[in-house]
Amino acid sequence: MPESHLRRRAALRTSLRERGLDALLVTDLRNLRYLTGFTGSNGALLLDAEDEAGSTFCTDGRYQQQAGEQVPELALVVDRASALALAAGAGTRRRVGFESQHVTVDALDALAETARPAEFVRAPHLVEALRLIKDDTEVEALRMACAAADRALADLVEQGGLRPGRTEREVARDLEGRMLDHGASGPAFASIVAAGANSAVPHHRPTDAVLAAGDLVKLDFGALVEGYHSDMTRTLVLGNPADWQREVYDLVAAAQAAGRAALRPGAQVRAVDAAARGVIEDAGRGEQFVHGLGHGVGLEIHEAPSLAKTGEGTLSAGMAVTVEPGVYLPGLGGVRIEDTLVVRDTGPELLTLTTKQLVVV
Amino acid sequence: MPESHLRRRAALRTSLRERGLDALLVTDLRNLRYLTGFTGSNGALLLDAEDEAGSTFCTDGRYQQQAGEQVPELALVVDRASALALAAGAGTRRRVGFESQHVTVDALDALAETARPAEFVRAPHLVEALRLIKDDTEVEALRMACAAADRALADLVEQGGLRPGRTEREVARDLEGRMLDHGASGPAFASIVAAGANSAVPHHRPTDAVLAAGDLVKLDFGALVEGYHSDMTRTLVLGNPADWQREVYDLVAAAQAAGRAALRPGAQVRAVDAAARGVIEDAGRGEQFVHGLGHGVGLEIHEAPSLAKTGEGTLSAGMAVTVEPGVYLPGLGGVRIEDTLVVRDTGPELLTLTTKQLVVV
Numbered sequence: 001m002p003e004s005h006l007r008r009r010a011a012l013r014t015s016l017r018e019r020g021l022d023a024l025l026v027t028d029l030r031n032l033r034y035l036t037g038f039t040g041s042n043g044a045l046l047l048d049a050e051d052e053a054g055s056t057f058c059t060d061g062r063y064q065q066q067a068g069e070q071v072p073e074l075a076l077v078v079d080r081a082s083a084l085a086l087a088a089g090a091g092t093r094r095r096v097g098f099e100s101q102h103v104t105v106d107a108l109d110a111l112a113e114t115a116r117p118a119e120f121v122r123a124p125h126l127v128e129a130l131r132l133i134k135d136d137t138e139v140e141a142l143r144m145a146c147a148a149a150d151r152a153l154a155d156l157v158e159q160g161g162l163r164p165g166r167t168e169r170e171v172a173r174d175l176e177g178r179m180l181d182h183g184a185s186g187p188a189f190a191s192i193v194a195a196g197a198n199s200a201v202p203h204h205r206p207t208d209a210v211l212a213a214g215d216l217v218k219l220d221f222g223a224l225v226e227g228y229h230s231d232m233t234r235t236l237v238l239g240n241p242a243d244w245q246r247e248v249y250d251l252v253a254a255a256q257a258a259g260r261a262a263l264r265p266g267a268q269v270r271a272v273d274a275a276a277r278g279v280i281e282d283a284g285r286g287e288q289f290v291h292g293l294g295h296g297v298g299l300e301i302h303e304a305p306s307l308a309k310t311g312e313g314t315l316s317a318g319m320a321v322t323v324e325p326g327v328y329l330p331g332l333g334g335v336r337i338e339d340t341l342v343v344r345d346t347g348p349e350l351l352t353l354t355t356k357q358l359v360v361v
Numbered sequence: 362m363p364e365s366h367l368r369r370r371a372a373l374r375t376s377l378r379e380r381g382l383d384a385l386l387v388t389d390l391r392n393l394r395y396l397t398g399f400t401g402s403n404g405a406l407l408l409d410a411e412d413e414a415g416s417t418f419c420t421d422g423r424y425q426q427q428a429g430e431q432v433p434e435l436a437l438v439v440d441r442a443s444a445l446a447l448a449a450g451a452g453t454r455r456r457v458g459f460e461s462q463h464v465t466v467d468a469l470d471a472l473a474e475t476a477r478p479a480e481f482v483r484a485p486h487l488v489e490a491l492r493l494i495k496d497d498t499e500v501e502a503l504r505m506a507c508a509a510a511d512r513a514l515a516d517l518v519e520q521g522g523l524r525p526g527r528t529e530r531e532v533a534r535d536l537e538g539r540m541l542d543h544g545a546s547g548p549a550f551a552s553i554v555a556a557g558a559n560s561a562v563p564h565h566r567p568t569d570a571v572l573a574a575g576d577l578v579k580l581d582f583g584a585l586v587e588g589y590h591s592d593m594t595r596t597l598v599l600g601n602p603a604d605w606q607r608e609v610y611d612l613v614a615a616a617q618a619a620g621r622a623a624l625r626p627g628a629q630v631r632a633v634d635a636a637a638r639g640v641i642e643d644a645g646r647g648e649q650f651v652h653g654l655g656h657g658v659g660l661e662i663h664e665a666p667s668l669a670k671t672g673e674g675t676l677s678a679g680m681a682v683t684v685e686p687g688v689y690l691p692g693l694g695g696v697r698i699e700d701t702l703v704v705r706d707t708g709p710e711l712l713t714l715t716t717k718q719l720v721v722v
Contacts, residue, residue, distance in 0.1 A: 063564075100465065100467045101465055101466075104461065104462055104464060104466070105464055106462045124467055177538075203424075291423070
C-alpha cells in the first residue's frame, strides 16, 4: 500500500508544478485517504510541489497513534484545527492551492487569513483527476467489495432469505448483515429493497411492506471494503414471472448488455448511455427509463465519470463505472440491472459476478 | 410536525429581516430537514424573508413524489441542480443570504453568477442558531433515540451478549442490530466497543480483539430516530472489578454527576466542563481526561454548544447536550460515562436512562 501512496503523491506533485503551485492543501478526507491511507475523521495534508520532505500531515490527538501507523513517512503536526494549523505553516510559500470544490466560503476566509502572506489559489479536483483511473490496489479493493455483495446475495437466496411474508426492511437488514459476514466494513450506501409496486420507485427506501408471491423484488446494494464501494442491482421474482415481468426484464437485460458492450477506452460517455437507452427507446419504453445509465465508483459511491445523456468526456482504461438501466411502470413494478465494471483495453472487466438471468425464487 | 416547520420558518424569517436579507438559500440538508421535514439526499430551499408564498423548494425527479408528501405547503421546482435552480429564480431580490459555513468556494462562484443581479451575502449559522434550542417535537425524537439505545443495551446484557470470548466487532454488531429492533433507523455513529486495554483509547474502533474475564468494556453508541441522534457511553466490567477499576469508575461517575449538576440555564459552558474536570483533577488524574466534557446533539451527532475548556457562551433551557468525562490509563484500561440530557429551568432532564452504577456482567 505505501508504494501506491508514494506514487499518487508524486503524480500530484507533477500536477501542482504544471499549474505553478508551490503546494496543495488537501482537506477532502477521501482525497486524504487516497494520498496517504489515513482513515481518521479529522486530518489534512500540505503537499509540497517539490518533495516529500517539505510535506506535512496534520490530525488531532485522537488519531496521533493511528497517523503514526498509517502515515509514518510524513512529518506530523497534532492539532484539532488541522487545515488551519497547516495553513499557518505555509508562510514561506507563494501560491498554495486549495480544494475549492470542498472548502467552504467561511473556511477559506479563515485559511487565507492564517496563511498570509501565502496566497490561496483555487485548485479544484486535482486529486479527483488522479482518482478517475484506478490503480491495481484500488481495483483489488473494488473486487473484494463486489465479491462481498455477490456472496451476500447468494447466501440470502440459497438460505431462503427472500420469501413471501418478510418485509423489505427485514430483507435489507439480512442482506447488510451477510455483507459484513463476507468482509465488508459496512454497506456502501443505504440498501434499496423494493417489492411489488414499490420496485417502480427508482430510489425506494425499505419499508414494512411485505413481500408477496408474484412480486418483483429489486435489490440495489453494495459493500464497503477498505473505503471502496461496490454497487449492484438485481431484480428477482417471487414465483413464476408474469408475461409483462418477463418482457420488461428481458428488455432491461438487453439494454444493460448493450451498455456494457459500449464500455471501451475513447468512447464518449453519452454514447455509452445512448447504447443502452436506444434499446429501451426502440421498445417504446424510453419514457420509463428515468435516470442516467451509470456513474463512476471508488472511494465515493458516486464519482466521475457520469454516464448520462448530458455527460461530458470519454472513457479511459482503468475507470470503474456502473451500468444500470431500468424500466419502471408506476403502480405495477420495475426492473433495474446494475453491474460494477472496470474499463479495459481488452473489453470491460466485470466485478459483480452474480447472474443476470432472471432468478425465480 | 408541519406546525413546527411553519414555526421554525417564521422564526428564520424574523432573523432574515433583522439582518436586512430578502431571502436565505438553505442548502445544508440537516437545516433543510429542520425547516421542512424533507428527508431526501438532494434539495434546497429559497426562504423568502416576507412570506411563505414567496418561498420555493427544489429537489430532483427521484424525490418529486416524496417532496409532494413531505413539503406539500411550499411551491416545488424539480431540478437536479437544486441550489442553482433556486438561485436562477432569485433575480428580483437584492440581498440573498447563503450558508457560508456550508457552501463551497466553487459552488458560490456558480450561484453568484446564476443569481445576478441579486447579491449573495454570507449568512452563516442562522438555522443552526434556531436549532440550538430544541422544541418539543425534537426532544421527543431525541427521547425515542435514547430509549432505543437504552433498550438495546439492556437486551444485550440480559441476553448474555456481553461475555468473554466474543469479539468487540461481534458485540458492536449485536448492539446495533438491537437498536434497529427498538425502532432506530440506524446507529447514530460508528459504535465504539473497546475491551481491556483498548478501553484506554478514547475513540477506539471495534476490532477482532476478544473480550476476557476481568476486562473493562466501554460501549459508546447511539441510535438515530427521525434524524435525531442519541449518544451514550457505559463502561461495564466482566467479572469482579479490581480495586483500580472500581476507583477509576467511582471517580468518573462522581465527575459525571458534577457535570450534570452544573447544567443550568445561564451557566458558562466552560464552567460546566470545569465542574466535572475539577473532580478528576482533584484526584490527581487531570492528565488522564484528554478530551472535552460534552457537546450538543440533535440533527447532528456533534453540534453546538461545545462543553469544553475553551468553549464560549452560556447554556439556555432547551439545549440538548452530552456529559461524558473519561479517565484513560494507557495500556491498562479506561472508563467513560456519558448521558444525553436537556437543559431545563428545573434541572437537567435525563434522556439516557440506563443505570450508571458499575454493572458487573
